[in-house]
Amino acid sequence: STIISRFQEYLQINTAQPNPNYSAATDFIISQAKSLNLETQIIEFVKNKPLVILKWPGKNPFLSSILLNSHTDVVPVEPKKWFFSPFDANIDDLSGNIYARGAQDMKCVGMQYLEAIRKLKGVGFQPIRDVILSFVPDEEIGGHDGAEKFVGSDDFLKMNVGVVLDEGLASPGEEYRVFYAERSPWWLVIKAVGAPGHGAKLYDGTAMENLLKSVESIRRFRDSQFDLVKGGVKAEGDVVSVNMVFLKAGTPSPTGFVMNLQPSEAQAGFDIRIPPTVDQASLEKRLAEEWAPSSRNMTYEFKQKVTTEKPIFTAYDSSNPWWKLLEDAVKAANGTVGKPEIFPASTDARYFRVRGLPAIGFSPMARTPILLHDHNEFLNQDEYLKGIDIYESIIKAYSSYEEPTRDDESRAEL
Numbered sequence: 001s002t003i004i005s006r007f008q009e010y011l012q013i014n015t016a017q018p019n020p021n022y023s024a025a026t027d028f029i030i031s032q033a034k035s036l037n038l039e040t041q042i043i044e045f046v047k048n049k050p051l052v053i054l055k056w057p058g059k060n061p062f063l064s065s066i067l068l069n070s071h072t073d074v075v076p077v078e079p080k081k082w083f084f085s086p087f088d089a090n091i092d093d094l095s096g097n098i099y100a101r102g103a104q105d106m107k108c109v110g111m112q113y114l115e116a117i118r119k120l121k122g123v124g125f126q127p128i129r130d131v132i133l134s135f136v137p138d139e140e141i142g143g144h145d146g147a148e149k150f151v152g153s154d155d156f157l158k159m160n161v162g163v164v165l166d167e168g169l170a171s172p173g174e175e176y177r178v179f180y181a182e183r184s185p186w187w188l189v190i191k192a193v194g195a196p197g198h199g200a201k202l203y204d205g206t207a208m209e210n211l212l213k214s215v216e217s218i219r220r221f222r223d224s225q226f227d228l229v230k231g232g233v234k235a236e237g238d239v240v241s242v243n244m245v246f247l248k249a250g251t252p253s254p255t256g257f258v259m260n261l262q263p264s265e266a267q268a269g270f271d272i273r274i275p276p277t278v279d280q281a282s283l284e285k286r287l288a289e290e291w292a293p294s295s296r297n298m299t300y301e302f303k304q305k306v307t308t309e310k311p312i313f314t315a316y317d318s319s320n321p322w323w324k325l326l327e328d329a330v331k332a333a334n335g336t337v338g339k340p341e342i343f344p345a346s347t348d349a350r351y352f353r354v355r356g357l358p359a360i361g362f363s364p365m366a367r368t369p370i371l372l373h374d375h376n377e378f379l380n381q382d383e384y385l386k387g388i389d390i391y392e393s394i395i396k397a398y399s400s401y402e403e404p405t406r407d408d409e410s411r412a413e414l
């Protein structure tokens with residue numbers, strides 16, 4: 001169908017980090033917007049890193065707007081490990097699965113917003129609140145030149161955003177997952193130095209030994225957290241995850257590494273995710289004292305570090321009307337929403353939440369294995385189409401919601 005081919009077309013644009021083709025993605029999104037008669041704006045806070053903003057104006061400009069956010073970049077691939085080429089967006093005839101990097105994370109969502117608007121326009125629906133779509137760059141590398149700059153801009157203030165939808169996760173079961181908070185990412189590099197020497201000599205204080213002691217200590221901590229999840233004591237989003245993502249050491253030689261030389265430097269990288277309620281200061285103390293102690297000639301550095309003064313949540317009780325509106329709208333489209341969860345990884349939603357806005361993490365993919373950042377990422381075409389109906393229902397409910405929200409009230413007082 002044309003709906004599916006439009007999704008394929010977006011997936012075929014290679015927006016993988018670290019060299020995303022943002023200009024092709026922008027052209028594509030703008031052409032979609034034009035076909036839908038949406039207002040368009042391109043903002044470049046940083047050159048060649050465009051944010052594409054689309055607007056479907058509502059009838060009441062005094063009410064806060066609905067922001068539907070998605071990121072245009074995707075994570076890199078190891079193409080040889082894929083059955084289908086990751087930027088072909090092939091459809092497996094038998095299953096109807098669409099294979100592509102970004103099929104789940106999160107080009108599906110960006111296109112589903114647009115397709116839902118297409119349907120609503122097709123039946124003559126008119127929103128009361130402004131419906132704004134933001135297609136933002138660089139989420140996968142921290143969002144610093146995308147969503148982070150966006151939320152601090154005048155353009156954003158003028159939008160008077162009242163609620164934000166951003167990405168969630170696929171769900172293998174029947175229920176859609178929905179997220180009210182997320183863990184903070186710490187991308188940590190620990191470095192050890194030590195005395196170099198002959199490969200045959202046993203001596204204390206080598207860089208490798210110094211590093212490995214840390215790795216052992218970090219692994220014990222990792223196990224303790226993982227055990228809580230395995231034992232069913234805690235959910236994935238409620239423990240600290242620590243995973244080693246690189247190891248770097250050794251003296252290179254043309255045939256590999258020099259084998260009889262103990263190197264003077266060694267380092268390891270870790271992806272750490274910290275739940276909102278965990279005390280970050282005490283974790284950093286553990287890091288300084290046990291994981292990278294200067295007494296063992298170790299230093300550390302963060303490649304990414306999100307710190308929060310206090311836990312940041314989107315309310316899911318009656319103080320936040322958007323939560324129930326979403327649940328009801330999903331129900332109205334024959335879906336069900338699970339219990340509110342903490343997103344185990346990170347999304348741009350955090351930038352909206354720190355500004356005090358309710359942001360909900362939601363990607364309508366049920367009956368789907370979680371394959372974001374994995375090989376052979378796919379989304380089934382029927383599931384994709386169902387997701388469009390879900391968004392149609394949500395956008396309809398959100399944009400026709402007339403009760404003043406807290407945000408509208410504070411606006412009125414100005």
Ligand SMILES: [Zn+2]
Pocket residue numbers: 071105106139167
């Ligand atoms: Zn994502």
Ligand SMILES: [Zn+2]
Pocket residue numbers: 075105140372373
């Ligand atoms: Zn991602």
